[in-house]
Amino acid sequence: MSGNWIEVCAADEIDEEDVIRFDHDGRTFAVYRSPDDEYFATDGLCTHEHIHLADGLVMDDIIECPKHNGRFNYKTGQANGAPVCVNLKTYPVKVEAGSVFIALV
């Protein structure tokens, strides 16, 4: 993985089974903490109408768009049925020294 690791926030700034928005260099991302205390990252905007996913609800491994309830698996980026049909891009994430980093590729 030749990514450029960017620090997002302290690991405890994201609640379990929750998501935050992270803006960097003109791009927006959604960074997740799963119920199993793992971290994930995807593009920040829903592929249906470009709404910030970080305003949505995390349930298990699903992020649901706050606008029209389009669902994605945030671990894989897989679109999970209507109204979304285009997958989300995902990014590698690591936690080091209590901070969350994502790799921009």
Place this chain on the structure above:
Amino acid sequence: MNRPANKIVIVGAGECGARAAFALREKGYEGDITLIGAEPHLPYERPPLSKEGLAGQLDPKYVADAERYEAAGIQVLTDAAVQAIDRGAKTVRISDGRDLSYNRLLLATGASPRPFPGHSPTSSLVRVLRTHAEAAAIRLKLAPGKLLAIIGGGFIGLELASTARKFGAEVVLLEGLPRVLSRGVPEEIAAVVAERHRLEGVDIRCNARIADIEERGEKVEIDLDDGGILIADLVVVGIGAIPNTALAEAAGLAIDNGIAVDETLCTSDPDIFAAGDCCSFPLGHYDGRRIRLEAWRNAQDQGTLAAANLLGAAETIASVPWFWSDQYDLTLQIAGLADGAVLTVQRDLGDGAFILFHLDASGRLISASGIGTGNAIARDIRLAEMLIAAGKRPDPQALGSTDIKLKALLAA
């Protein structure tokens, strides 16, 4: 015992019909699917028509592109009206004179805007808004110096007012009742909406009584009971919709404020189902009360459910009614039905955003309505919807306190 479904015809190519067609394939059905729509377009999303979709795009926002129908083996007939159902022969007669046979039929015929009494819904100056073509025609009239008169202070009228202001048109909105959004939206939230419209320059007139509407050349004159006269460049009527039941009625199916279906969306004919705006159904979460919903999410949910049941699943309606509206940068969302509420609790989310929770006499949460900028209220409304679906009786104080996450109440 009936043969398994192998020839499914869907009448109505809107959100609901299209969703049902794809859901049939997602559930593994391999037989024929024919989706029949009266409009010239492939199925498209209607919610944008009163919002950003009015901005004059050449194409509507399609539910799916032509390749996806082809890949899924869904035959779409556009510009095709279904004229009759022959339940004995199990065929539908389409406008080109052909009879198509089915062994399961889904009616997703939608609803039509209620015309203003005494006025043709197809006049070029006194319009309704339901289709892409109607949105495009309305858009042409929205410009600085033009006056748009909107009749009806419901979601369509208010969203159109918001969009029309973006194009610089003057807007007068006439509402016959004492306030806007009186059907299903709490007064406190309607007041926020109305105030925002006033700030944006929309002239909202409640308790308005229209004596007469007359087209005079390129203008329309509206005479009000109080003696007032409006000279508008365009009138758009948004006073509700009527379910499209004529086809079902002529075929002898039971009708009750829509095509009457049971909790599996089955009509009075076991091989015919109905879903979306056109049907009335018993709602389990609310004591089996029979309702009809005109809502995008309901169209999707029922399309998906109908697909399962066309294939024999016999699943019952489990979703909670959910609506949203966008006006300016405000978003309003409502989950559930507030009729029968005895207690209302407010949860303030900052920046003026708030949610009202409605509980019944037993303490059960039956509805939540919220308003705020952007998606400030979305997550909590979604959780409220899940609380409602789970039949929860949350502590009212907890609902009102932002220190307590709604997710925690769901687990409780």
